[in-house]
Amino acid sequence: MSDQPAPVTAAIVVIGDEILSGRTRDTNSNHIALALGAIGVDLMEVRVVSDDQPAIVEAVNALRARNTYVFTTGGIGPTHDDKTADAIGAAFGVAVDHDPRAVAMLRERFPNPADLNEGRLRMARIPFGADLIANSVSKAPGFRLENVFVMAGVPSIMRAMLDVVIPELKTGVPVASATLRADAKEGDIAMALGEVQKAHPSVSIGSYPFTDGDRFNTNLVLRSRDERALANAKAAVEAMLSDMRSGAAAG
Known part of the structure; x- marks a missing residue:
């Protein structure tokens, strides 16, 4: 029986x-x-979907059912094509309306009532029961509903939101990696590399x-949560490459 904890998994929409x-x-x-990998969360899938409510609902429901976490980016702005909040509400079967907490955050950014127009107020529409994700860049919040984190699409804002989210997540054992330059074509090392992989099943070896x-x-990338297993597999790959180079030199 493995003494490794159960994996923490995630998907992105x-x-x-x-x-x-x-x-x-x-x-x-x-x-x-990269942020998830650093805390040992395995990213299993990334989907890109259109600004279409049924497409968003289908993707979110499918991925939240089989992953610890789902992260969405995009579609929570002030315009008519920003449909993510309504889609998340539909996915969870809850209503969406202006959240007083979110409205208060927007008022910090737009203290003049005339500036907080109907379009900007759309960014305060939050599904019932959701927790807010603070946004230090532009104040308009993201939100979390169960295991789904809904964040902005603008990279600087998304990163600010993710900085808030990361400390809330369960963590796993980070994956360690090693990269070796083969100095050989991929096809020339394929069979020997396959034998090394069979001998070290707890290490993922990619070419x-x-x-x-x-x-x-060819670059060879070895990845494992077991550092001793990684070191052993790396030594085996290095030995394999050395033997192949010696054989080529002798020939």
Whole structure:
């Protein structure tokens, strides 16, 4: 029986037609993935969906059922195509309305009543029962409903919200990694590398080809939560590469 704790898992739903069209580059997923990895949370899936309520509802419901956490980014702004709050309400079967706490936060940003217009007040529409996620950049909050964290799509705002969220999460054992440059084509080491993988099942070994000038080369990335197992697998890969180089030199 393994003495490793149960994994803590997560998924991301990136919301926005501008991402799907290629007009806007998604950098939020990468930032979230790195932050989760640092605390031992396994990111299992990233989905990109349109500004369409049924699509958001389907993605959120599917992913929240099989992951510890779900993070959404995008679609909580002031315009008509910001549909995330209503979609999350629909996913959980709860109503959405102006939240007095969120309205108070917006009033800090817009003390002149004339500036807090109907569009901006849309950013205070929160599903019933949700906890707010503070936003130190522009005040308009995100929110959490059960295991779903709803954050802004603007990267600087999303990062500010994530800084608030990360301390609230369960943590796992971080994954350690090692990278080795093979100085060989991927196909030339595939069989031998497969044998090393069989001998070290608790270590994930990935091969990633790249071009080195006008030549093909390969980086080997080893990942494991067991540092001793990682060290043993790394030594085995290094020995395999050394043997292959010696054989090539002798030939």
